[in-house]
Amino acid sequence: MTAAATPVYFWEDFAPGSVREFGGLKVDKEAVLRFASEFDPQPFHLDEEAAKQSLFGGLAASGWHTCAMVMRMMCDNYLLKAASLGSPGIEKLQWLKPVYPGDVLRVRMTVLEARPMNSKPHVGLVRSQWEALATRADGNEEVVLRMEGWGMFRRREVSEAAA
Amino acid sequence: MTAAATPVYFWEDFAPGSVREFGGLKVDKEAVLRFASEFDPQPFHLDEEAAKQSLFGGLAASGWHTCAMVMRMMCDNYLLKAASLGSPGIEKLQWLKPVYPGDVLRVRMTVLEARPMNSKPHVGLVRSQWEALATRADGNEEVVLRMEGWGMFRRREVSEAAA
Numbered sequence: 001m002t003a004a005a006t007p008v009y010f011w012e013d014f015a016p017g018s019v020r021e022f023g024g025l026k027v028d029k030e031a032v033l034r035f036a037s038e039f040d041p042q043p044f045h046l047d048e049e050a051a052k053q054s055l056f057g058g059l060a061a062s063g064w065h066t067c068a069m070v071m072r073m074m075c076d077n078y079l080l081k082a083a084s085l086g087s088p089g090i091e092k093l094q095w096l097k098p099v100y101p102g103d104v105l106r107v108r109m110t111v112l113e114a115r116p117m118n119s120k121p122h123v124g125l126v127r128s129q130w131e132a133l134a135t136r137a138d139g140n141e142e143v144v145l146r147m148e149g150w151g152m153f154r155r156r157e158v159s160e161a162a163a
Numbered sequence: 164m165t166a167a168a169t170p171v172y173f174w175e176d177f178a179p180g181s182v183r184e185f186g187g188l189k190v191d192k193e194a195v196l197r198f199a200s201e202f203d204p205q206p207f208h209l210d211e212e213a214a215k216q217s218l219f220g221g222l223a224a225s226g227w228h229t230c231a232m233v234m235r236m237m238c239d240n241y242l243l244k245a246a247s248l249g250s251p252g253i254e255k256l257q258w259l260k261p262v263y264p265g266d267v268l269r270v271r272m273t274v275l276e277a278r279p280m281n282s283k284p285h286v287g288l289v290r291s292q293w294e295a296l297a298t299r300a301d302g303n304e305e306v307v308l309r310m311e312g313w314g315m316f317r318r319r320e321v322s323e324a325a326a
Contacts, residue, residue: 039231041238042247055248055315063250064234068202068227075204084205085218087226087258093312094252149256152218 009082010156011124014111022077023106025069027061027134032101035065060098066105066145067093070132073107083154085123090149097144103134105144112148122158126151172245173319174287177274185240186269188232190224190297195264198228223261229268229308230256233295236270246317248286253312260307266297268307275311285321289314 036045040062043050051059061069099105113127132145199208203225206213214222224232262268276290295308 035231039235041235042242042249044249062231062234064227064231067230068198068225071225071227072202072204075202079205086205086207089255089257090253091256092252092254093256095250 007081007083007154009078009153011083011114011116011126011153012156013082014114014126014128014151014153016111016114018111020077020109021106022109023070023073023132025073025105027069027099027101027103027105029059029101032059032061032065035068036062040064056098058098058100060100063095063145066095066099066132067147069105070107070130070145073105074109074130077107083156085152085154087149087151090147093145093147093149095145097134097142099132099134099144100136102137103144106133106135107131108133116155117152122155123152124155126153170244170246170317172241172316174246174277174279174289174316175319176245177277177289177291177314177316179274179277181274183240183272184269185272186233186236186295188236188268190232190262190264190266190268192222192264195222195224195228198231199225203227219261221261221263223263226258226308229258229262229295230310232268233270233293233308236268237272237293240270246319248315248317250312250314253310256308256310256312258308260297260305262295262297262307263299265300266307269296269298270294271296279318280315285318286315287318289316 044054044056044060045062048059108131110129112129115125117123117125127150129148131143133141134144135141207217207219207223208225211222271294273292274289275292278288280286280288290313292311294306296304297307298304
């Protein structure tokens with residue numbers, strides 16, 4: 001569960017315009033209720049009947065739970081194999097549609113911009129868009145979350161020059 | 164753990180310029196490790212030694228865990244007593260400083276803007292800034308997270324007119 005001792009991906013591997021698609025995480029009802037109980041106990045995340053009366057139309061995952069599930073898929077697909085240094089933040093996080101138990105989530109990541117970090121020459125910044133797509137019980141797929149944000153990665157060239 | 168049957172707060176109660184301060188949640192190391200294991204198993208969130216070598220300088224909570232803890236404090240302070248209808252999204256989420264086990268977190272919420280929702284006349288939108296402040300082991304307090312985002316609330320006047 002920890003990053004590889006020798007990273008496979010460095011800053012140079014996130015080229016603007018590149019697209020990665022990954023995931024396939026089934027949203028589990030017990031997990032939805034557990035996350036909501038701990039962090040977001042609003043009725044539409046905890047109670048089937050209250051959720052039916054809400055704008056969600058049915059029991060829906062906390063938006064923060066969806067973010068956390070997207071993060072897990074990012075870790076499993078590339079972050080744990082990358083020289084990742086964390087993230088300074090997110091821009092334009094949109095919860096576009098509810099996420100329901102039984103949905104299967106996947107992620108489409110598009111690199112928008114990459115530049116070296118002025119204050120730390122061995123670090124590069126990558127700005128990406130992540131979209132979470134939910135396959136519903138009826139087989140339709142919808143974009144349920146969209147966000148843009150920054151990641152920090154060690155630079156391969158600088159790492160190798162220093163080695 | 165569910166919202167009051169009769170909400171105390173409606174859209175009209177979130178006036179631009181108003182400030183609420185609340186919270187006091189101690190960051191628990193086991194909770195940090197549990198969240199990271201499930202959602203963000205990067206070494207600096209799971210392993211003390213790896214974290215010391217990272218930009219964080221020590222074991223730090225996942226940024227998504229910090230968001231979730233802020234959400235819990237929002238629920239306990241006002242959301243569970245409010246005619247809350249969820250949120251369309253967040254702008255400018257910044258993870259400014261690491262959050263460490265033992266920190267005590269509180270939230271400062273400032274309402275920036277409020278307007279009725281064009282497409283749903285019984286709903287009002289509120290744009291707020293939330294800052295999370297961490298009191299460290301040495302007693303110093305720092306802003307560790309800042310975000311702006313939207314909440315949707317039922318309008319009192321419209322609710323009462325319809326009753």
